[in-house]
Amino acid sequence: MSNIDSYRRNFLTGIGAVSTMAAAVTIAPGVFLREVQAKPAEKAVSSKVRWGMLVDVNKLKDGGDACIEACKKEHGWGDEEHSNNKQDAQWIRKVTVKEKLTGHEFSLPVMCQHCDTAPCVDVCPTGASMKRADGIVQVNKHVCIGCRYCMMACPYKARSFIHETLTDQKPGTPRGKGTVESCNMCVNRVDAGLNPACVDAAPEAMLFGDLNDPESKISKALKEFGGTQIRADLGLNTGIRYQGI
């Protein structure tokens, strides 16, 4: 091969690489970040959107272990220094279910189900336990008095009370002694146009998107294949739906 040929090949390879990178940067928000658009800080949360998640339990290889690890890493819960294991926070947990009659067994991650009519919101005396217009249920730590009534009311045992003073918290996840906390659907990431950490940890089994948008992937999947709510009998219209349970 002549020097000119070698030069031409390297040149074209270089052009190709730069073009691929440019294309990746341009397309990435659409491909990798799916349908979540970043919300400018000054823009109010809109009720036109209702964020939700769909978990396909059959496709979850580890029953949700990776999701739990990603959540811990994102929000920094679960390794409180003085609390015992029943006092440690647990935003998301892996529940293994074995049906007594058939022996059918499966595991699934259970976290705040982001109910439309959330019992935790109803019972909170101060309004600290609140639902955003876009359906995300979370706790305003500045107003939470730590009465734990929301924990009594939550049908999913999704909430944790912080039993001790915390240090070195994650910047995106304010937490504090004497307040209650739970999965906030990674509100910090969602507002930045990202998926919740657990969804990115198990992309093969989890979908995140706008339940109000009939064209979103999650809406289409739910319309076509359906999705089950845990304790649907309570009529809470949860934002988290499951397939395969």
Place this chain on the structure above:
Amino acid sequence: MATKAIFSEVKNNGFGYWGILGVFGVLVLGGVWAFMHMEHGHFSTGMNNQIVWGMPHVFAIFLIVAASGAANIATIGTVFGKKIYQPLGRLSAFLGASLLIGGLLVLLLDLGSIGHVIEMAKGHLNFKSIFAWNMVLYSGFLGIIVVYLWTMMDRTKLAKMLYKPVGIANMIWRFLLTMATGSIFGFLVARQYYDAAIMAPLFIVASYVFGTAIYTLVLMSSFKFTGRELGDAILNRLRYTLAIFLALTLFIEFVRHLTNLYATEHHGVEGFILASGDNISNLFWFGQIIMGSLIPMFLIWCRFLKNNRFALAVAAILAVLGGLAQIYVILIGGQAYPLILFPNAEVTSSFSEGVINPYTATPAEILLGVGGFGLAIAMVIVAVKVFKVLPTTLADSATDPHHTKKI
């Protein structure tokens, strides 16, 4: 006020008065220590993310419910015009207010972030929450009690005129207050052991048991220590009030469990409470039912113990302990039983899924609760010395209009 009873402050200044006040003062100090201990974080308690409300709440709810029942004695005199009860009204109202303050303080000091309570004063109140309603009902109760006491203790025409209307307002308010306290549990849709409207009437009748029992004990001991005469006519009224409400509470408990047993979804939790042989079921049968209800009813209705004051005192003490057992079983038992996410399945997780959650109260939790009780009684001890709360006599000849006819 309609009665001609004469009231006077407690004149005792000796070791007896200050000694008794000191005993309850020590209980208050114990509560203060417990608060300081728990303020570092609830990790030092037996409470956790499974048993989120523990022993402090048992005491707090007991005291708040008892407050309403203690104030009921005044209601009988005012609203129903029973003259024999009217001299008991002042102590009843004072005791009611003191028990409520004691209970509320325990509840407040157990909060995770007490400092944030100020946010509620700034308007952060959610009136869909029964807790928010309770804040209004509890403060309103104290306000009405103050006015009620004024109508009882002031001799002006206005005070006399308002005596009955305020008494009626107090009765209705108490009714709502106890109902709302029971509804704290009634509105918890997710918990197998709660979520029943019958919790409201259960708490109403239980309040009469707790309140009458504590009132009887306070009345008997205050009259004994101050050397005042207390006749059988009054004590028998209290005695039978206690027994009737013990029976009513038992009846509503019976109906509650029976209806629960009818629904398949509640078989698990009923089996746990009634027949597991666990601490909770032992406390239910031996603490609440046998010791706290049947034995006191026997001590009251047994013909051989008629007019026996020791038997009445023991019955009242047992009713108080039985009441604490009842609240413990409802509160801790209801949380100990796991939430059912998947019926007819065995569930496991790293977060105590599908298992009975154990709970052992730490000394600090018990001391905080006892401290609230100590404060309530200490406030009454101070009140009887500062104000004219106690009648100079409750002898049968002074209280019972039919007394002479009986002889």
